[in-house]
Amino acid sequence: MDAAQLLQFAISGLTVGAIYALVGLGFNLIFNATDVINFAQGEFVMLGGILASIAIGQWHWPMWLAILTTIAAVGLVGALVDFGAVSRVRRGSVMTIVMITLGVSVMIKTAALLWVGPNPLYFDPFTAGPPLRIFGAVVQLQALWVIGTGAVVMAGLGLFFSRSALGREMLACAIDREAAYLMGIDVRRMVRISFVLSAALGALAGVLITPLTNATYDQGFTLALKGFAASALGGFGRSGSAIVGGLALGLIEAASVVVMPSGWKDSVALLVLILVLVVKPSGLLGGRAERRHTQAL
Amino acid sequence: MQRSLVALLMLAWLILPGLLGSNSTLSLLVFAAINLVQVIGLSLLFGFAGQISLGQAGFYGIGAYVSSLLATRLGVPPALGIIAAALAPAFLAYLIGRPILRLRGYYLAMVTAGTGLILHTVFVEWGGLTGGYSGVAGIPPIAVGSFAFDTPRSMFYLTTGFAILILFLAHRMVKSSYGRAMRTTRESEAAARSVGIDVSRLKTEVFAVSAGLSGIAGALYAHYIGYISPETFTIDTSINLLLALVIGGVGSLWGGAIGAVLLTFLPEWLHQLQNAYGIVFGALVIVLLTIEPDGIVGIVKRLAETWRRRGNQKLDERTV
Incomplete structure (x- = not known):
């Protein structure tokens, strides 16, 4: 394998990896606030892809409006959940x-099926144009959008949690809910916000990936x-590790396509x-504290 | 009293197909019985031993493919194929059970779901053996000697008879000391260990039993409809089985039976709403869990309890 191919796999790995990281962050957000793992997390991604496709393809909304509305609408679904x-x-109990x-x-999945049917939906990439050629690797413009937006959102979330008052209140809840409550933080509100944020993150992931992979009602799980x-x-429980884990997973998947038929990549x-x-329930980066966490789950 | 009740039920079972007349309802009852075998397996695993599995459809699929391929490729009689269909997934579950079942809660749910998805990929991608998306066709019906179970009526007797047998055996199992060990493991593994229960062995064994039951269900399904494809053995199937059990009631075998029947008949009752039964199913789970964690069986029990108490009250008033 030459350098161009290697680059090609790295970029496709990073693209899907960014999506997994966004979904993983969504899990983390809710888990931190409530100790709940939301098994409907994937449906937010699916809804994001489908809503944006409908708004752009059938209602002919301008793309920016469609995307923002989609993210807001799915955020609302998160609050409803x-x-x-x-x-x-x-x-x-768990x-x-x-x-x-x-x-x-x-x-949610059934509602989506009833509404749009079983066929895949999609919309055009954010920016039209031929794929870029970088050192012999072919890079779709949308892949750059995915990686770029993913990076910006993750950095933004990092700032949100470290700098903004709201973010720090949420972080306080994640660390110790009772102590946060005693400090006068409205824990219920933080939980609701974490659901909205988590759903919005999922929707964003769905919006980003749909021009590359289509959206179907059953892709969520x-x-x-x-x-x-x-x-x-x-x-689990640390946002940074979701990003590392997501990118690692994306790269592993991309690499697996080299050695076996692409149908197996989900399984890999x-x-x-x-x-x-x-082998190590606390995760690759996890220490002893997380291990205890895993056992308790 | 009880013996006459059993006799009455037996009679009802024997003449039911004649009374129904329509083959479509009979066919649904066959599917209900097949689902029941699976849900009982899940009830033992999840309801009694406390271990969640979102991968049952994978074992269901293994059973279906093993028995179908043995019959269509090697000419093995389906009656023997069913035994292989039980053993193959049970063996696989036994192998992977020990490491996987060390995980708990969310992790176990996700890992079993992952196992189911991997098995689904195998059904799709191992095209040379499984026929890929087009699946396996021309699967012969179960036959004993020269008698073939090739009508809804004969399959009704076979599958419901088998389901009743499984229900009975499962009942014996949960009433035995092994059943008590299962419940202890569910409530507290530490407590179970402290009284000398080999927890990881028990969990693995029950996992294997539930996988074996799913495998038998898969074989019955395959030989009944004569055609299988991967889309029957998806994560949706696993999720629906689990939700059915929750709706019926996790804590009892009857709950599993009720769930299996609902899982089969609800889509039929709601067929005017096309695929909307998923919404009803999901909503039922949410509503039931918020009011009564033990599903329909729990509600019935609670109603019976209040009714009995009210009766007692009246009795008390009268004696006063």
């Missing part, structure tokens, strides 16, 4: 939460698994997840 389902069983978010997932894998690979990523969790 919290309000209508998850917050009702906040004190429930299994109750798994079931209820699976129920939400099935509902696989994406959720990959996003979870991204978070778990790095070690999941096999890596299973092996890592079985």
